[in-house]
Amino acid sequence: MESVVRVMFVRAGLPEPLLNEPVHASDGSGRLLGFGDLVWKIHRPGKKPVKVIGEYQGEEFHASDEQREHDKHRRRAFERDGWTVQEIWKSDVSDDQARRALVERMAWSLRVPADELRLSEVSPRFFSQHAIDVAIQRGMRNGGSPRW
Numbered sequence: 001m002e003s004v005v006r007v008m009f010v011r012a013g014l015p016e017p018l019l020n021e022p023v024h025a026s027d028g029s030g031r032l033l034g035f036g037d038l039v040w041k042i043h044r045p046g047k048k049p050v051k052v053i054g055e056y057q058g059e060e061f062h063a064s065d066e067q068r069e070h071d072k073h074r075r076r077a078f079e080r081d082g083w084t085v086q087e088i089w090k091s092d093v094s095d096d097q098a099r100r101a102l103v104e105r106m107a108w109s110l111r112v113p114a115d116e117l118r119l120s121e122v123s124p125r126f127f128s129q130h131a132i133d134v135a136i137q138r139g140m141r142n143g144g145s146p147r148w
């Protein structure tokens with residue numbers, strides 16, 4: 001799901017995140033705070049860097065009390081180090097309205113202006129419209145409808 005969310009974010013106009021990126025303490029100690037599912041560290045001239053972690057919380061992996069406690073401690077460590085952590089759940093990608101709200105929430109955290117977003121592109125499809133059109137045409141030439 002992290003890949004689906006990443007594709008959706010980029011198509012909607014957000015910067016591309018790093019995936020499963022190690023996040024180290026900013027105090028120079030090199031201490032590993034954890035790995036972020038989707039990580040953005042954006043440097044802007046004359047301003048503090050924008051540091052955002054998107055954490056996909058899969059229902060199976062994050063359902064146990066023990067795992068939730070671990071996640072809570074890791075999140076606190078990220079936040080103490082100046083990171084904004086945005087949790088992403090299955091319900092956040094379940095329909096276009098939820099996906100738009102997620103993209104807008106991430107854009108706000110990343111300081112991406114709303115007028116730079118392409119909210120019509122939040123459907124997390126993996127193929128371009130051109131690739132889909134070519135597949136349909138190929139299927140029609142072969143005497144039927146395309147087989148997915």
